[in-house]
Amino acid sequence: MVLADSAGVEDKIREAHSRIRALRPSAKVDCKAGIYQLGRWGADPNLAVTRVKIACDSIHDSGDHFMAYYTEALDRKVELKDYVSRHMDEAVEKGYIKAYYQPIVRTVSGALCGMEALARWEDPKRGFLQPADFISALEESRQIHKLDLEIIRQVCENFSRCMAEGRPVVPVSVNLSRLDFLQCDIFQEVENRVLEYNVPRDMIHIEITERLLNAMDARIRQGLHRFRKAGYEIWMDDFGSGYSSLNLLKGYFFDVLKIDMAFLGSSSERARKIISSIISMDKSIGTRSLAEGVETREQFEFLKNRGCEKVQGFFFGKPMPYEESLDHCMREGLKVETRAWKAYYDAIGMVNFQTDETLTLLEYDGHRIRYLFANSAYIDMIHHVGDQDLMEAEHHMNDPALELSSIFRKYLDKCIADGMVHELVYLVGDQFLKAVGRSIARCNGRACIKIRVSNITGSMTHEEQRRVYQVLHNVYAVYDDILLLDRDRDTLEPMAVSDGDWSEHEKIPHAGSCIRDYGLRSIYADDYERYMAFMDMDTLEKRIQKAGTGFLSGFFRTRVEDGRFIWMIHTLIPIPRTDYGQVLHCIHRLSGNRSDFPEALALPAENREKDMFQPGELWNSLIHGTRRAYFWKDREGRYQGASRDFLLYTGLPSVSAMKGKTSSDMGWLMDDHGASKLEGRVLSGAAVMNRPMDIIVKGVVKSVVYGKVPIYRDGEIIGVLGWFEDAEQMEKETGRQPVMVTDRVTGVMNSRGVIESLIGCQEAYRNFGSDYAMLFLAIPQYRRIFHSYGEKTANGLLKAAAGKIRHIMGTRGTVGRLDGAGFVILFHYEDQTEVTFLCRKLRQAIADIHEVGGSSCTVTAEIIITYGSDGITTGRLLREAVGMMRSSDDGYRDKMDRWLDREALFDALPLPYALLDTPMGEDGGISQIICRYHNEAYAKALGLKENEELSRHLTSLLNQENYSWGQKAYEAAYEKHTLYGEKYVPRLAKTIRYMVAPRALAG
Secondary structure (H helix, E strand, O other): OOOOOOOOHHHHHHHHHHHHHHHOHHHOOOOOEEEOOOOOOOOOHHHHHHHHHHHHHOOOOOOOOOEEEOOHHHHHHHHHHHHHHHHHHHHHHHOOEEEEEEEEEEOOOOOEEEEEEEEEEEEOOOEEEOHHHHHHHHHHOOOHHHHHHHHHHHHHHHHHHHHHHOOOOOOEEEEOOHHHHHHOOHHHHHHHHHHHOOOOHHHEEEEEEHHHHHOOOHHHHHHHHHHHHHOOEEEEEEEOOOOOHHHHHHHOOOOEEEEEHHHHOOOOHHHHHHHHHHHHHHHHOOOEEEEEOOOOHHHHHHHHHHOOOEEEOOOOOOOEOHHHHHHHHHHOOOOEOOHHHHHHHHHHHOOOOOOOOOEEEEEEOOOOEEEEEEOHHHHHHHHHOOOOOHHHHHHHHHOOOOHHHHHHHHHHHHHHHHOOOEEEEEEEOOEEEEEEEEEEEEEOOEEEEEEEEEEOHHHOOHHHHHHHHHHHHHHHHHOOEEEEEEOOOOEEEEEEOOOOOOOOOOOEEOHHHHHHHHHHHHEOHHHHHHHHHHOOHHHHHHHHHHHOOOOEEEEEEEEOOOOOEEEEEEEEEEOOOOOOOEEEEEEEEOOOOHHHOOOOOOOOOOOOOOOOOOHHHHHHHHHHOOOOEEEEEEOOOOEEEEOHHHHHHHOOOOHHHOOOOOHHHHOOEOOHHHHHHHHHHHOOOOOEEEEEEEEEEOOEEEEEEEEEEEEEEOOEEEEEEEEEEEHHHHHHHHOOOOOOOEOOOOOOEOHHHHHHHHHHHHHHHHHHOOOEEEEEEEOOOHHHHHHHHOHHHHHHHHHHHHHHHHHHHOOOEEEEEEEOOEEEEEEEOOOHHHHHHHHHHHHHHHHOOOEEOOEEOOOOOEEEEEEHHHOOOHHHHHHHHHHHHHHOOOOHHHHHHHHHHOHHHHOOOOOOOEEEEOOEOOOOOEOOOEEEEEOHHHHHHHOOOOHHHHHHHHHHHHHOOOOOHHHHHHHHHHOOOEEEEEEEEOOOOEEEEEEEOOOOOOO
């Protein structure tokens, strides 16, 4: 504190400031000065010190000012800060804190795609407070986390209310402070509110500032990691406002960078280039861009054309309460972007609009083509070919009377069909144009195709076009089938075919698999190995160079339309200047004269008796001419051979991939033990016929019906001949009902298969005492995802969930789907603790599903457990399972919690009911049972009236051997599982049905 003459005081402060900064320039030492002018008669020293400190503190965070005078306005600010700090809890409790919402708009569609939630304080005494009035006060008093969590709670509550009322909802971004991560477990606090109101995590975006990241310590870094792992988007606010924005991008990934339009305050060309560079950089590192502070149409159009995906600002609406903000958007004609369309437009948003190429984005729904975007180069191009603007070009593209419209529609259909890159050369006026396009997004019948167009008129003349067509026409006249193999893109394109299994000019992915499947389907079995060697692309160049002909030919018996195999010549011709990257595969049938065949080929003997069937012919007809898949093994269970249908069904390239291996080695069987037992019977002389079995093919569970017979040599059994048919195919083609079928969506068992497996488990328990567990796993969010994104995405969720479950279960049990997103898992177990551990893994695996088909989602698993030893009948088990899983849709857990907490509801009911506490002991198990409430029916069932008596009785059951009460109580209390079963109660001389369910709080 300095008492000085007011004359020249500012000059003195400037000099002191300069000297202090010069002490250690590298350390950037700075100072601030507050000035309080004493009155004519002086002032109270305490008051003077307080006021000069107020003046100094007012510029604490300012980078531009180092001295300030005390004013009465500053005094009012200090008093307001004190008021805010003292009344924060009251403001939350009485609802003074309000969430205001500012619209966020998608540039390419002009639709409302989100909102930012901002805090406002409506105080009955102080009136409407702006954030500047209370944010800093709450940060200084370490209460900012209370504000942020209240805003998040209101956002979640509003989402839940809108969903219940059928109102539109969009994702909302919320702001977190650095202190939020230090004052509390902010991730868990947010999670608690999200789960309480059943809000999908992709509907909440976390905004953090560069200031927070610059001060990042381990707690902040860990907190952000937990948010990202759980499926929340992380946005960086005010990008570029600090000194280390680019450095932060190097060490952390953000989903969205928010650019402050203060950059464009001057509307200078330099500022525009900076904005353009940031947007382009965002796309190159996989981040999306959002510009805030947009106030004019000019700014919006500039950002849209530069590829900025989202915008926010007063041009679209100021922050208002949710209903007012939504109504404002509706009045302005903004459509609401649904969750289903978010992934569609996010994919479009990753396209870099800032390119020198002639670029356009077309949207096509099978009927109408419309422009979503066209850059300046594309607009110049359409002007050059005669169209005045995009509207006229779009009209021509949709005019059914024009040949161009038909050509372009077929081209777009091809792009959409396989998602691959396709090229089209077409004529507009006297200009040849080449389009290179690919479908980049699809949703609800619409697709977006990204197309680059180039004018090739200067490099291709009409005469060249005519000559190329003539050459192709002559090639087509010579060969029966022509296929183009593109090794670089791994595609096979039929150019001209007689085989009905191919479609001309349809590029088929995975060329190697296509070649193998074609060989198995259309090449005679004895020629198959030679054919695969002939089609080996890796050795093609070396073989052609050795032949010295420029092409390669081979003779193979090939299937024709009437089912016969006739000799055909297959020719491989590498296309010049592609470095063997593209090869024509041409097929031509021979005349049948023996002189046409090379001498090396072993042709059938001419003197064979025509009316005699040879054993080899009968064998080949049997194993290669029926729908059944045949295989044969030796006595040790090692595969020795298989039919072509077996290879096709299992996806194997040849017999050598399986020869000498067992079924266990191949990992095909769901029940390896049972299959080995049956095979042992066959090796003892028995025959097995029409047996159902589940096998794993290409990672998918398939139901088959199989048979096996022994193979004899000189009276000795030397192996096993087996066969199987696909159960679903049998049902589809013949109407025969197979014993087991798979669920068409997920590939796991359907309800019929579940019943069969359950009966088998119950028989094993009754006959051998082998207890089993039955898990009912339901995904409550399935219905909501179905309604938000459609059937395709909902089915994708089912497939993803089934894949997770199958991966965890492996071959130790069976998995089926009953209803909606309800799965049944059956398996034998040794100890109930392993069931608990397995349920924990299943719940985590389902929770790790954050995206399906490009759409974000938040899903959880509700698991109900029962055991074979509970003695429940099959029919009742399945009825209860379906009922529980149907009730689990959209809020099952919430309904369960409310049901359990309404004690008065059960006082007069005959249903026995109790609420129990289950504290843990030092060994990690439940130490005792404390009965907090029970109704009269529960007391009558156990013969005990008081809570203390019931507590002692239930605690005593924890230590009894062979009694699962303790384990079930633990699973309900701490694993959040719902368990269902039956038990005989001696006092009642009856068997009772029971349910043990978790409350809202663990324990």
